Amino acid sequence: MDWGLIITNALRAAVGLEAVIFGLAAIGLNVHFGYTGLLNFGQSAFLGVAGYGLAISVAQFQLPTLVGVAIGLLGAVVLALLLGIPTLRLRADYLAIVTIAAAEIVRLLFRSVTLSEYTGGSDGLGRFAEGFYSVNPYGPGRYGIGPVDFNERVFWAITVGWILVALSCLLIWLLMRSPWGRVLKAIREDEDAVRSLGKNVYAYKMQSLVLGGVIGSLGGFIYAWGNAAVQPDFFGTETTFFCYAIVILGGAARVLGPVVGAMIFWALLSFADNALAQAQSAGYISPAILSTFERGAVRIMLVGAGIMALIIFRPQGLFGDRKELQLDAR
Amino acid sequence: METRVRQSVRATLGAAVWACLLALLTALVLPLLASAAQASGEAPPVPGIEQEPTQAEPVPAPSGEPAVGGDEPADAGEAEGPEALQGRLRFENEPVEGAVITVSTPDGDEIEAVETDDEGSWRVPVPGPGDYVVTLDEDSLPEDVSVREGTRADLTVTVNPGQARNVLFPLGEGGRQVSGTLDRFIQLTVEGLQFGLIIALAAVGLSLIFGTTGLVNFSHGELVTLGAITAYYLSAGLGLPFLLAAPIAVVIAGALGGVQDRVLWRPLRKAGTGLIAMMIVTIGLALLVRAFFQYQFGAGSRSFPAYTTQAGIDLGLFSLTPRAMWSMAIATTVLLLVALALLKTRIGKATRAVADNPNLAASSGIDVDRVISVVWVAGAALAGLAGILLGLAQQVNFQLGFQILLLTFAAVTLGGLGTAFGALVGSLVVGVFLQVSTLVIPSELKNAGALAILIVILLVRPQGILGRAERVG
Numbered sequence: 001m002d003w004g005l006i007i008t009n010a011l012r013a014a015v016g017l018e019a020v021i022f023g024l025a026a027i028g029l030n031v032h033f034g035y036t037g038l039l040n041f042g043q044s045a046f047l048g049v050a051g052y053g054l055a056i057s058v059a060q061f062q063l064p065t066l067v068g069v070a071i072g073l074l075g076a077v078v079l080a081l082l083l084g085i086p087t088l089r090l091r092a093d094y095l096a097i098v099t100i101a102a103a104e105i106v107r108l109l110f111r112s113v114t115l116s117e118y119t120g121g122s123d124g125l126g127r128f129a130e131g132f133y134s135v136n137p138y139g140p141g142r143y144g145i146g147p148v149d150f151n152e153r154v155f156w157a158i159t160v161g162w163i164l165v166a167l168s169c170l171l172i173w174l175l176m177r178s179p180w181g182r183v184l185k186a187i188r189e190d191e192d193a194v195r196s197l198g199k200n201v202y203a204y205k206m207q208s209l210v211l212g213g214v215i216g217s218l219g220g221f222i223y224a225w226g227n228a229a230v231q232p233d234f235f236g237t238e239t240t241f242f243c244y245a246i247v248i249l250g251g252a253a254r255v256l257g258p259v260v261g262a263m264i265f266w267a268l269l270s271f272a273d274n275a276l277a278q279a280q281s282a283g284y285i286s287p288a289i290l291s292t293f294e295r296g297a298v299r300i301m302l303v304g305a306g307i308m309a310l311i312i313f314r315p316q317g318l319f320g321d322r323k324e325l326q327l328d329a330r
Numbered sequence: 331m332e333t334r335v336r337q338s339v340r341a342t343l344g345a346a347v348w349a350c351l352l353a354l355l356t357a358l359v360l361p362l363l364a365s366a367a368q369a370s371g372e373a374p375p376v377p378g379i380e381q382e383p384t385q386a387e388p389v390p391a392p393s394g395e396p397a398v399g400g401d402e403p404a405d406a407g408e409a410e411g412p413e414a415l416q417g418r419l420r421f422e423n424e425p426v427e428g429a430v431i432t433v434s435t436p437d438g439d440e441i442e443a444v445e446t447d448d449e450g451s452w453r454v455p456v457p458g459p460g461d462y463v464v465t466l467d468e469d470s471l472p473e474d475v476s477v478r479e480g481t482r483a484d485l486t487v488t489v490n491p492g493q494a495r496n497v498l499f500p501l502g503e504g505g506r507q508v509s510g511t512l513d514r515f516i517q518l519t520v521e522g523l524q525f526g527l528i529i530a531l532a533a534v535g536l537s538l539i540f541g542t543t544g545l546v547n548f549s550h551g552e553l554v555t556l557g558a559i560t561a562y563y564l565s566a567g568l569g570l571p572f573l574l575a576a577p578i579a580v581v582i583a584g585a586l587g588g589v590q591d592r593v594l595w596r597p598l599r600k601a602g603t604g605l606i607a608m609m610i611v612t613i614g615l616a617l618l619v620r621a622f623f624q625y626q627f628g629a630g631s632r633s634f635p636a637y638t639t640q641a642g643i644d645l646g647l648f649s650l651t652p653r654a655m656w657s658m659a660i661a662t663t664v665l666l667l668v669a670l671a672l673l674k675t676r677i678g679k680a681t682r683a684v685a686d687n688p689n690l691a692a693s694s695g696i697d698v699d700r701v702i703s704v705v706w707v708a709g710a711a712l713a714g715l716a717g718i719l720l721g722l723a724q725q726v727n728f729q730l731g732f733q734i735l736l737l738t739f740a741a742v743t744l745g746g747l748g749t750a751f752g753a754l755v756g757s758l759v760v761g762v763f764l765q766v767s768t769l770v771i772p773s774e775l776k777n778a779g780a781l782a783i784l785i786v787i788l789l790v791r792p793q794g795i796l797g798r799a800e801r802v803g
Contacts, residue, residue: 039606039609086785086786086788086789087788089792090788090792092606093546093605093609093747094743094788094792096546096609097546097739097740097743097784098784098785098788100736100739101736101739101740101781101784101785102781102785104736104777104778104781105778105781105782108774108775108777108778109775109778111774112772112774112775112778113498113500113772113774114772114774114775116498121498122496123496238617241613241617244610244613245614248610294624294625296624297621297622297624297625298621298625299621300617300618300620300621300624301617301618301621301622301625303614303617304613304614304615304616304617304618304619304620304621305614305618306614307610307611307613307614307617308611308614308615308618310614311607311610311611311614312598312603312611315607
């Protein structure tokens, strides 16, 4: 058992591409769920719309990368509006069902054969990332600290990603200390009280939905650039549930909670994955119990069990405040 | 007198211990059945894909499934480079064997013509990147199968350098003869009713659980899968006749539902856990159980050993296979029994009372906990039955329940969250709409269509068809 390799890979996962992507998605989800109490189960659709908006603009229509980014962001805003208009007047569990349904519709559209002329169908799209990598200031080589290193392309992607994370966190910190943020938190606690004070609850919820959706969509850009491809099946309900696990793990309604949650989440998953793989090849786990193909399933079992344990035993996560928890509401 | 904190801690610790024991029990029992399945000469499960599992297209539907991207090594002695065209022909989840696929250049020079093998797969290495014309010979397809309406049998595709490109021919029913729209409408309506009845079995349980406890149970789909997989292991693994395995599987599913309530949900309710928190617990539970099924059952699809291929019986206006007719008959009978029980028996009336207003019901002397237990057992048993019928209509795989979960939610919401009769009506509407919509939208998008209708209905009438017109905001 090469523990050095396991730890190195875990550290690499903590700062790597997945952590950044899910960190941005989770920051967005934190605005929805942690601060406003909106049960948005369609966060993966925001990532999908942004990623595909960028990919289709650049790959199919040969537009410049920045225009692709603008189209992706616009798509996220439009999706937030489309999601919000029918649902924000409804109860929390209706919102959950509708957002899951909407995300599934988006995924099915991306995956469909009918639209595959534009979306690439189930194969996805590639060949749109060169604009991003052409401005890569890092020359060829490996960059990092000690054994935790990445090649220059991934390093550029995660550099951009972490800068976006930092900017998003700053924005959230400033916003949530402002009167606007206080109204959001009040809506989470008791919507009717806020309405009775004369605030337009619907408008605030919509703004929160748009803001969280746009921040989440940044994760979609990093996913697209980091992998130099977009695949429709990444934007399914599993990604959304991972985001929820991350938000709850780090502590909802905390600025850095989603970021730390994402880092720890992926570090733990990588650790479990690598430890299992090494235990298998070292012969500690017989193939009868666990074959190579089943490791992916074990990983998801761990996430599921982790979510349950977190909610039951420590719903405020690592850094959350129990008093600020919307999860106790009936 | 214990403080509330200590009570909560005890409750949750107890729940955790019971949950672990339950998991251990299932982990010990199912491998025994699995090894029996292996020993009886069953083919080993298809190796799963080693990342987040791709979500397969929900069924039933005539559809062509795209093959997973080819990592197969180039055949020795054939084309020079790695570029190739390949695909897999499937119709209603069965591979189509012996169909002829021809690959030629855009100028019309034929490169190679191949036949699909017994898994429906085909592969033609091509001399290099570029454009190619791929033609499916429709005369080589089985009777009554042709390319789906609106799609072509000859496609021009571009192969990129180093790419083994998948080519998809969506297959549909109806043959080459033009069947009247009214005929197809009736046939699709009947198929929609069949599917709707299966969803109704799952939806009634889901709606009653919501009505009595307020819990939106995202793990309900796993109960459906549980029924199908248990029936599979009982019939294929232990060799029980299917007509015996199916009721036993339903009983097991019901029992596990009751255990779930005792072990997990009742302690959480007693500890005062919020509804949103419990909903997230159901999400975690769904992930856990589904991944466990994937681990145990594998990622492939398997059929029940009985009643596999049957020819449809032509009933004049429409045609149905015998197993479809039995499935509808069983579902209708069971649903009628459930309706009678809800209307006539004491426990049924108590259930409706609790679903309507738990506090009022409790204050009138009804044992709410007992009613909730009954609801969980019955709901889980119905879901298990739905899984078995669904596994008959298509093949059993670990995502069976999850694939219909969203449609079940759509049905329940459409009919009115919390009412059993609403769930029934909503399911039939969803089922019929799902199938009939394929007259105008492509079959692969019919789920998207049904979900879109759900969103539209929520705009217009958020409480659903039979829900009470109370403020849902």
